[in-house]
Amino acid sequence: MSGSLIKYSGHNYFRQRLILSLLSGKTVKIDKIRSDDDNPGLRDYEVSFLRLLEKVTNGSIIEISYTGTSVLYKPGIITGGKVFHECHITRGIGYYLEPMIALAPFSKNPFNVTLTGITNENTDVDLIRTVILLQLKRFGIEEGLELKISKRGSPPLGGGEVNFQCPIVRSLKPLQFIDEGRIKRIRGIACSTRVSPQNANRLVESARSVLNRYIPDVYIYTDVYKGEESGKSPGFALSLVAESTTGALVSSETAANPGDTPEDIGKRTAQLLLSEIRKGGCVDSVSQWLVLLLMVLGPEDVSKVKIGKLSAFS
Structure with a gap:
């Protein structure tokens, strides 16, 4: 009631x-x-x-x-509009941003939210941009949807900044997505802040040493931040996304803890991606909760999606 x-x-x-x-x-x-x-x-x-x-x-x-x-x-x-928020640095920006993505389409005004803090930790902002936001497009939310990373910020001090913009919708499109297809390519972003740019290259090499045995089409971009845009702490992180022939996206990410080498992070993230691919389904663990929520909030028409193993979070 x-x-x-x-x-x-x-x-x-x-x-x-x-x-x-x-x-x-x-x-x-x-x-x-x-x-x-x-x-x-x-x-x-x-x-x-x-x-x-x-x-x-x-x-x-x-x-x-x-x-x-x-x-x-x-x-x-939910009013949305232009909002600035300084996130507490005990959690990454992703912790705050994920729920905003679920609320934004149902707001009175288009969301234009700027968040500052740690960009690469627990839920990586790169994965939110390359995987989670694309799930919104499946429900018809496209025009004016954007996530811009203007500054990177590694733990513990952060100093990163992202801007999230999302339009409002009258109603969601129903989703029919049950063909997961076959993995055709893997893309990634290796980013580093306040450390030698060589670290990003080492991340790429170690990840490729694992992934190239699985598939030849692997390309990982390096995103090296210096000066003002590099936040307040040294660090590096890797996020990977595998795309299937039907457009299914599967992802993994790891941010470095003290003592981790780029080789550790590269291999660990690559192995996480392969185990995520093995679970199957059209939606990966990172996006499951959002896709299920939007299916519930959608129109009367039946939505169908094929999911691998449900995460505890979902």
């Missing part, structure tokens, strides 16, 4: 619960957030995410308990 309160416990799927609350117009209460932890309650990045939701909506009411272990969220209207 509309306006009813839905209750959840624990900190898992925090973003999803808030996004679904907004899209359905139902109030949610999340309690017992890390209540047994030495450091109970919401983390800084979760509070930062709530602040971002406030900026892209109008009339949302957020009540956080004194201990931070309980949140009540009464959804408002």
Whole structure:
């Protein structure tokens, strides 16, 4: 029933619960957030995410308990428009950007959101640009859809900046996508900030040493940032995308942790991509949740998609 309160416990799927609350117009209460932890309650990045939701909506009411272990969220209207948000650097920009992609098509005004922080970590902004955004196009959201990376930022200090623009739609197109086809080519981006450009080349070489045994058509771009555009910390990362004969996209990405060599990252990312390909399906683990959500929000016509192994997240 509309306006009813839905209750959840624990900190898992925090973003999803808030996004679904907004899209359905139902109030949610999340309690017992890390209540047994030495450091109970919401983390800084979760509070930062709530602040971002406030900026892209109008009339949302957020009540956080004194201990931070309980949140009540009464959804408002998704207004979008021009928004600037400084993401907390304990999580990458991808953490904040993914939910925005789910909300943007249903906004009152076209989204024009600029986020600053860490560009390459957990969910890589390159993969959001090359894989997740393309899933929106399958549902008819194309004109004016853009993700621009103006500055790179590696952990721990970040300093990156991205701009996300998305049009609004009257209704989504139904999706029919059940032929996964065969992998025909692999593309990738090896990026580095505040380290020798040679690191990006080493990423490419080590990834190719694994992938060329699988398929000859492999091309990985190097994206080396220097000076102002390179953020505040040294680092490097690799994202790979395999495309099939029917346009299915399968991806993997890894950002370097302290002590990792470019060779480690290159091989690890290539092996992750091959294991993702082995799972099969027309949609990879990174995009499953968004495709399923948009299918639910689509028109009465039946949508069909073939998916490999469902991720826990989905």
